[in-house]
Amino acid sequence: MTAATQRRERTAASTRSTQESPFVKWTLIAVAMLFAGVFLLLPLLNVFVQAFSAGWSGYWGALTDEDTFSAIKLTLIIAAISVPLNVVFGLAASWCIAKFDFRGKAMLLTFIDLPFAISPVVSGLMIVLLFGAQGYAGEWLQTHDIKIIFALPGMVIATIFVTFPFVARELIPVMQATGSDQEQAALTLGASGWQTFWHVTLPSVKTGLLYGIILCNARAMGEFGAVSVVSGHITGLTDTIPLRVEKLYHEFNPAAPFAVASLLAVLALVTLALKTFLEWREHRRLELAPPPENLPPPA
Amino acid sequence: MADKKFNPLPGFGLTLGFTLFYLSVIVLIPIAALFLKSFSLSWREFLDLATNARALAAYKLTFGASAIAALANAVFGTLLAWVLVRYDFPGRRFIDALVDFPFALPTAVAGLTLASLFAENGWLGQFLVPYGIKGAFTPLGVVLALTFVCMPFVVRTLQPVLENFDRGVEEAAATLGAGRWRTFLRIIAPTLLPTIITGFALAFARAIGEYGSIVFISGNMPFQTEIAPTLIVMRLESYDYTGAMALAIVLMVFSFVLLAAINWLENWAGKFTKQ
Numbered sequence: 134m135t136a137a138t139q140r141r142e143r144t145a146a147s148t149r150s151t152q153e154s155p156f157v158k159w160t161l162i163a164v165a166m167l168f169a170g171v172f173l174l175l176p177l178l179n180v181f182v183q184a185f186s187a188g189w190s191g192y193w194g195a196l197t198d199e200d201t202f203s204a205i206k207l208t209l210i211i212a213a214i215s216v217p218l219n220v221v222f223g224l225a226a227s228w229c230i231a232k233f234d235f236r237g238k239a240m241l242l243t244f245i246d247l248p249f250a251i252s253p254v255v256s257g258l259m260i261v262l263l264f265g266a267q268g269y270a271g272e273w274l275q276t277h278d279i280k281i282i283f284a285l286p287g288m289v290i291a292t293i294f295v296t297f298p299f300v301a302r303e304l305i306p307v308m309q310a311t312g313s314d315q316e317q318a319a320l321t322l323g324a325s326g327w328q329t330f331w332h333v334t335l336p337s338v339k340t341g342l343l344y345g346i347i348l349c350n351a352r353a354m355g356e357f358g359a360v361s362v363v364s365g366h367i368t369g370l371t372d373t374i375p376l377r378v379e380k381l382y383h384e385f386n387p388a389a390p391f392a393v394a395s396l397l398a399v400l401a402l403v404t405l406a407l408k409t410f411l412e413w414r415e416h417r418r419l420e421l422a423p424p425p426e427n428l429p430p431p432a
Numbered sequence: 433m434a435d436k437k438f439n440p441l442p443g444f445g446l447t448l449g450f451t452l453f454y455l456s457v458i459v460l461i462p463i464a465a466l467f468l469k470s471f472s473l474s475w476r477e478f479l480d481l482a483t484n485a486r487a488l489a490a491y492k493l494t495f496g497a498s499a500i501a502a503l504a505n506a507v508f509g510t511l512l513a514w515v516l517v518r519y520d521f522p523g524r525r526f527i528d529a530l531v532d533f534p535f536a537l538p539t540a541v542a543g544l545t546l547a548s549l550f551a552e553n554g555w556l557g558q559f560l561v562p563y564g565i566k567g568a569f570t571p572l573g574v575v576l577a578l579t580f581v582c583m584p585f586v587v588r589t590l591q592p593v594l595e596n597f598d599r600g601v602e603e604a605a606a607t608l609g610a611g612r613w614r615t616f617l618r619i620i621a622p623t624l625l626p627t628i629i630t631g632f633a634l635a636f637a638r639a640i641g642e643y644g645s646i647v648f649i650s651g652n653m654p655f656q657t658e659i660a661p662t663l664i665v666m667r668l669e670s671y672d673y674t675g676a677m678a679l680a681i682v683l684m685v686f687s688f689v690l691l692a693a694i695n696w697l698e699n700w701a702g703k704f705t706k707q
Contacts, residue, residue, distance in 0.1 A: 151599070151606045151615075158519055165515040166527070168508040172580050173530045175555060176545040177537075183548055222454045229447040233439060241451070243695075247459055250687045252641025254661040255680040258668065259462035262469050267673050269465060293458055316441055326442035348535075355538025357644030358661065362668060375540040375644065382544060382648060391548075394541040401536035408536075409529045 177398065184395040187388035195381075195392035200369045204377035205396070210285070211360075211373065212353040215292040219349055220342070223300025228334075231308035232316070242305070248297040256294045257362025260287055283365030288373070291359040296349045303345030307338045340415050344408065351404040355397055466684070470677050481678035486654055487663060491682070493571060494660040498639035501578035506632040509586030510624070516587070517594040534583045543648030546577055550649075569651035574659060577645040582638050586631035593627045593705045626701035633697055637690045640683065 153161070185192050195201065226245060230238060248256065262268045264281040274281060281287045315337065319329040335342075357375045364371040372380060374397055381390035470478065481487070515521075516528050534542065550557045550567025557567060567573050597620070605615040643661040650657040658666075660683055667675040 151602050151612070153612060161511060162515050162519055162521050165508070165512045166523075169512060169527050169530070171556065172583055173527070173533055175549055176542065176580065177530075177533065179545045179549050179555060180541060183545070218454075222451065225447040225454075226451040229444055229451055232441050233444045233448075235444075235448070241455075243691075244455055244459065246691070247463070250637065250641075250691045251463075252643065252661050252664075252680075252683050252687070254643045254664050255466070255641070255684055256462070258664060258676055258680050259466045261668065262673070262677070263462055263465045265673075269469075290458070294462065297458055313439075313441055320440055320442075329441075330443070351536050351538075355540070357538060357540040357647075361643075362665060375538050378540050378544060379647065390544055394544050397538045397541045401533060401538070401541075404536040405529060405532055408532065 177402075180391055180395055180398045183388060183391035185388075186391070187386070191386075191388050192392045192395075195386070195389040196396070198389075200372065201377055201393055203369050204372045204374050204393075207285070207288075207371070208354050208373045211289055211292050212350055214289050215296060215353050216346060216350050218293060219296055219300050220346060222297070223304050223342075223345060226301040227304035227308045227338075228330075230305050232313050245298050245301050248294055253295055253356065253358030254362055257291050257359040260291055260294070260359075260363050264290075282363055283367065283371060285371070287363040288360050288371065291363045292353050292356055295356050295359045296352045299349035299352065300342070300345035303341045303348070304338055307341035308334070311337050340411055344411055347404055347407050347411075351400060354400055463684075466677065466680060469673075470681050473674055473678065477674070478678050478681075481675045482682050486658070487660070487679060489655045490658050490660045490663045490679075493574060493658065494640060497571060497574040497578055497659070498636050498642075500575050501582055501639050502632045502636040504575070504579050505582055505586045505635045506628055509583065509631065509635075510590060510628055513587045513590040513594055517591055531587050532584050534580050539581060539642065539644030540648065542580055543577055543645030546580060546645065547573065547649040550576060568649055569653075569657065571650075571657055573649040573651075574646055574657060577649045578639040578642055581642050581645055582635035585635040585638065586628065589631035589634065590624065590627055593624065596705070597623070623704055626697070626704045630694065630697045630701045633690065633694045637687060637694060640687060640690070 152158075187195075226241075229235075230241065261282055264270050264274060264287060266275070266282075268282075270281075281290070315333050316329050319333045320326075324332070354373075355375055356373075357379075360373055361376060361379075364373070364376055366372065366376060366380070368380065374393060378390045378394045378397070381393060384390075473481070512527075512531070516524060516531075547568045548554050550560065550573065552558070552561045552568075554568070560567060565572070567576050601619055602615055605619050606612075610618065641661065643659075643665070646652075646659050646662060650659065650662070652658055652662050652666075654663075654666075660679055664676045664679045664683075667673075667679070
């Protein structure tokens with residue numbers, strides 16, 4: 134036996150015991166791809182194929198319907214109010230949590246996560262119990278003629294509730310990782326608190342913030358359960374895009390709900406694309422960053 | 433405050449104040465409202481509303497279907513994470529990016545498209561329904577929708593752990609004479625298991641509260657395909673606020689217990705995966 138064959142056999146033996154055989158490997162890949170195909174790819178393709186099953190004109194007709202149009206408008210209004218509010222909250226929460234030490238921080242973090250643990254339907258119910266006719270503020274609101282439930286304010290509150298943690302959750306770890314040395318340097322050099330925040334903190338957490346906004350927006354536009362409970366389902370008035378999809382689902386035209394749903398599917402794809410792009414850019418930035426050889430080792 | 437070091441950064445009072453204010457108004461007061469309102473019920477009334485036959489059937493389906501869906505994800509999600517991290521094959525990056533699709537897609541659309549896929553004339557239903565596998569308007573449909581909605585949890589929890597897995601341990605096992613299968617069972621599986629269980633719990637917790645997708649695929653028949661959140665909506669629509677509240681309390685207490693369990697699990701799993 135030559136040395137070369139010996140070596141070859143030894144390598145074959147060692148890969149045999151640190152890697153799966155090609156047969157096992159490709160079987161695993163096949164099963165995993167079957168699962169991904171049935172549960173990821175087919176549902177996605179099906180939305181668009183069904184949406185165009187009545188042809189371009191049917192698709193266009195379903196989208197330009199007056200009630201669909203008002204649903205699109207309502208969804209955009211709700212997202213335009215709730216996302217910025219949650220961004221302000223996310224920035225405030227991450228600033229005090231990441232830059233300062235105080236008692237009860239762990240509990241505060243748990244509280245911020247609570248809306249993710251609560252069923253959207255239960256969230257909607259809570260808002261009904263506060264502002265509905267039978268609720269705590271119901272009588273007062275009625276005498277002052279303020280409508281919250283079955284109107285825009287209730288739907289906005291429900292959306293804020295279910296999207297509450299998104300921005301804060303993305304920002305807190307990013308801000309914790311960047312520390313506060315740069316802010317302290319800026320302050321030492323005479324910058325004001327706001328200047329420091331705008332020119333030092335915000336740029337350093339930009340990616341995390343964008344990431345949070347994208348996820349928050351996707352959920353705000355797509356929320357069904359919580360919004361459904363407080364909307365009252367008044368066609369043309371309190372239907373968002375997802376609620377409009379449900380209403381069309383119960384009507385006679387099978388392509389129409391898919392046409393409207395395709396808008397939300399496009400939103401999901403754009404969300405995924407942006408998310409993937411941000412991750413890729415962050416990855417590249419970390420790879421290209423010059424090694425910090427001039428800096429003193431971290432304490 | 434509790435910090436003994438001097439911290440020169442401004443804005444602590446402002447940001448903490450706003451955080452607590454916003455948190456109270458949006459989250460804490462509504463939760464308190466639910467609990468306070470439920471105190472108007474006597475214990476007996478609460479038990480009647482929360483445990484009548486229709487409610488029990490709804491819990492059974494909710495918890496049963498969620499457990500099956502989370503288990504399916506624990507098995508196939510682990511497989512998918514393994515394949516995406518360990519192997520290279522055409523389309524890997526695309527599928528990897530697509531794993532988050534169930535989180536990005538509004539659940540109403542998920543329910544709509546899955547119901548149509550598994551319906552009698554759907555892409556998959558036309559092959560499955562002749563064999564008696566009905567995925568639309570059945571309890572199986574609930575499982576399918578929940579499996580879709582919770583899919584990213586196990587994959588995304590497991591992926592970083594697999595990426596950081598020390599291959600040297602596998603090589604050591606191989607050097608000591610272990611076959612691949614034995615290495616997997618004795619070395620790899622025990623290390624990954626706590627993380628898989630965490631992913632399972634996250635998926636299970638999410639599945640319990642799911643409503644949007646189920647509305648479309650289950651048919652919402654009382655005692656058969658009605659989940660607990662659907663029953664809450666049914667009771668609300670018939671102005672039975674106390675009935676809705678009783679169910680909501682049960683669901684919420686359960687989610688809080690799960691949340692605590694998940695926190696504990698994450699700590700536990702962290703001990704196994706720390707390098």
